[in-house]
Amino acid sequence: MRILLIGAAGTIGSAVHKELVSRHEVIAAGRHAGDVRVDITSDESIAAMYEAVGKVDAVISTPGATYFGALEDMTPEHNEISIRSKLAGQVNLVLLGHPYVNDRGSFTLTTGILMDDPVLGGASAAMASGGVKAFVQAAAIEMPRGIRINNVSPNVLEESKEKYEPFFPGFVPVPSPRVAQAYRKSVEGGQTGKTYTVY
Template sequence: MKLLLVGANGTIGSAVYKEMNNDVEIITASRTNSDVEVDITSTASISRMFEQVGHVDAIASAAGAAHFGYVEEMTPKQNLIAVDSKLLGQINLVLLGLKYIHNNGSITLTTGILMDDPIEKAASAAMANGGIRAFVKSAAIEMPRGIRINHVSPGMLEDSIEKYGPLFQGFEPVASKRVGLAFRKSILGAQTGQSYNVY
């Protein structure tokens, strides 16, 4: 089985790689230091990635940036970071990648706890997460050739405490292993249109 892992160098991507590496062939993709480079905010870059990689059995996205800041101080340009990256970037992986996925393959996108359990400074990230959740639920009923689509919604990972801990007061961090297992369920399981919440 050949898996294209987008955002492989990040915290979530690393958890997915560690969980899946012994069982499937993984092609890593990110902005730098991967098998193939991609900028998910660029449809041209996404298309070049797929042309380079060719056909795969599964796509897993652990990519997507967002601006964190108070709504009253946020500019439309700052909000577009999440729109162009985590929301449209991941959706474009689906739209441009479908023809490269084998029959009965799978797509797994990443959302996050912020759409369900909001914190200050995270409205833009929550918006992108909620948009992906809605897209996955709706797109699942239209996927061609038996292709499945799901999303994994993790809480703050233990490995991210140093970076994000001050924002997530009172939240219990989740183990990377649990996040990796949720991706495994989506990639190798049989369900579609699902939200795998790892809270």
């Protein structure tokens, strides 16, 4: 398969790349690195990426940015960070991208544990993930040409433990290669409209 992997330089993206590259052609996309550059908060940048890459069998989008901070001090502008990147950015990858995906291809987006199991400071991130999850479930029933769509909801990663553990007390991190298997299930499997939780 020909796979477009957005966010390939991140922790999850690297693990997904490693998992898939031996069996597939993986085109790495990212803001600051990769075969093609993309800023998913910009429709123009997304459109230019698809134009440059052409037809693919799968599009994988890893995390996207979210705002993390106390609800009491959160402003609409703070929340907009999550809306523009993790929520609208990922949805727009689908809205602008489906013409570039081959028949019976797939989209795999990324959500996260906070939508099910919230932590202090995580309301904006939870919102973005919950929106993506519901979009995926609804979009699945009307994707054209048998294109599938799923999302992966990972726990905190082993690799990011030092950085995030203080904010996720009692969360037991998962190794990124295990998370990568959920993306593989979405790309190489046959399911659609699913949320693969890796908690």
